Amino acid sequence: MRVLFATSADKSIFQSLTPLAWALRTAGHEVRVASLDKFATTINQAGLTAVPVGHDSAKEDEDDDEDDEPPAVSASPEDDDDEPPEDEYVPPLPYDVVAKPEPDITWVELKARYDFYVTWWHKTDAVPMINEMVAYARWWQPDLVIWDPIAFAGPIAAKAVGAAHARLLWGQDIFGATREHYLRLKDRMSPRAQGDMLAEWLGAAAGRHGGGRFTEDMVTGQFTIDQLPASLRMAGTASDGRSASSAKPDHVPMRYVPYGGPSIVEPWLWETPKRTRVAITLGITAAERFDGYAVDVQDIFDAVADLAIEVVATINVKEQNRISRVPDNVTMVDYAPLQALVPTCAAVIHHAGFGTMATASLHGVPQLTLPTDFDEPPLARRLTEQGAGLTMHSAESTGPRVRELLLRILGESSFRTAAARLRDEMLAMPTANEIVPRLEELTVKYRVE
Structure with a gap:
């Protein structure tokens, strides 16, 4: 047909x-x-x-x-x-x-x-x-x-x-x-x-x-x-x-099948992380079509700078120009294919966009969502109700609060258990x-x- x-x-x-x-x-x-x-x-x-x-x-x-x-x-x-x-x-x-x-x-x-x-x-x-x-x-x-x-x-x-x-x-x-x-x-x-x-x-x-x-x-x-x-x-x-x-x-x-357009898995993604890895990804739409990200990326970077973790942040080039300090434990890149990055992570911090949430859910990774509007808040709410992550509206998102919730996700096994359950549900579709x-x-x- x-x-x-x-x-x-x-x-x-x-x-x-x-x-x-x-x-x-x-x-x-x-x-x-x-x-x-x-x-x-x-x-x-x-x-x-x-x-x-x-x-x-x-x-x-x-x-x-x-x-x-x-x-x-x-x-x-x-x-x-x-x-x-x-x-x-x-x-x-x-x-x-x-x-x-x-x-x-x-x-x-x-x-x-x-x-x-x-x-x-x-x-x-x-x-x-x-x-x-x-x-x-x-x-x-x-x-x-x-x-x-x-x-x-x-x-x-x-x-x-x-x-x-x-x-x-x-x-x-x-x-x-x-x-x-x-x-x-x-x-x-x-x-x-x-x-x-x-x-x-x-x-x-x-x-x-x-x-x-x-x-x-x-x-x-x-x-x-x-x-x-x-x-x-x-x-x-x-x-x-x-x-x-x-x-x-x-x-x-x-x-859901992750697809983010033409992409390359760079050599650094081939290596097993030496420390707990956390991804920060805030979507392509906010940076390309609107006024930029709804959260203060610099504030988040500063808040996690002393943690014994590795942070990989996919930040649009235009938004990178607003960042004045990149901590030693943060790697900032313009783009990385989520289907390659997410499986290497213990948690993902993101804007509650559908594609990002679905990719993290498909790989059983707990999530910290920072939604703004449209379907982001209800999506984040449903994820939290399943126990697979935590959420905080972008308007209330400060670096210290993000740090606090991230430490909970990394430290409590219940989030990993719930994320695995959500992964199994998706794989059964x-x-x-x-x-x-x-x-x-x-x-x-x-x-x-």
Whole structure:
């Protein structure tokens, strides 16, 4: 069969889908990966065939149809910028609140946040790709479209050609949880007060491209591929099989396979550490796309300088320039493949990003997480509940506190026991190769002949 992956132009997101793309390819299926033209080289570096669909300034192509345009939250911008006007209020993400065990947010507040990020995030990411994604799908006729949870050009293209389509999660199903809570609160309101900007926009886009009307699977996928073990998933969402929704999509668990792009295992990684090794890794997204790390790396270095341990810190070159003192027990590198570094460590200190947490969990290594926002806090919370690590919000993370929690993790055997249990749970999950027959079955089930 023909499988089209639709991915956001983000390294972390793309790298999480690469092993499945290769599993399908080696099973004999034709595979293409579609994203913005600027991302084609990254796709090629993974040995996959790229389909460039649109570019950052391509929104004017979609803007020709006003039905594709959701209204702005407060005022419609007159230009094509993909950022809100400087004088417009930027609300907090809705996903952080909904990720809490007991969300405490009103319909008015949730709707305001949700609609804002539909306008200034989901839409601005998807619109540049929609026209060419649909055009390519019409020409190539994929049987299955697999899309990441914010690559909404994927389900639009799938509906346009009658292909089956699935979400591939790269973390907790925080989007599904928010959507379900949104719909629950919406159903309690009068029709006049409801509204649904995401549904209105996706429905208009689907209709314009011949895909019919909006259906909820344009948000949830006809089925969901989930790389987290059950113990780390968010309870009560479509992805964990215990959703409150009556229309739960099929759920396909898949073991996470670490992939961080082209990499080299340097000679220093071949050697057995002479002292207890601890890794510090704070992700690629914060350094490459945002304002830098959310924690004070220098403060952490200073706090662990006198410990009888070896610290390997993978710090982006730009962030390295902010470091004035590197202790003798710290080795600072720009990058090291986590799948090679983590197994040599007794603990990993990180930002609670999905890929880092999944890699450390897969190798049974205890973790100290310093989350900031989005799905990081709930992921860190679930890991801590399993006993496989400790967590502290980045806003509260000082060098002395990091040192204190790290010493607990290194000194108490319960963390190693729990981490080993989590590793065994992940190893029991089916691999990407093993789920291919299930994907073939679901494609037949959902594809429109």
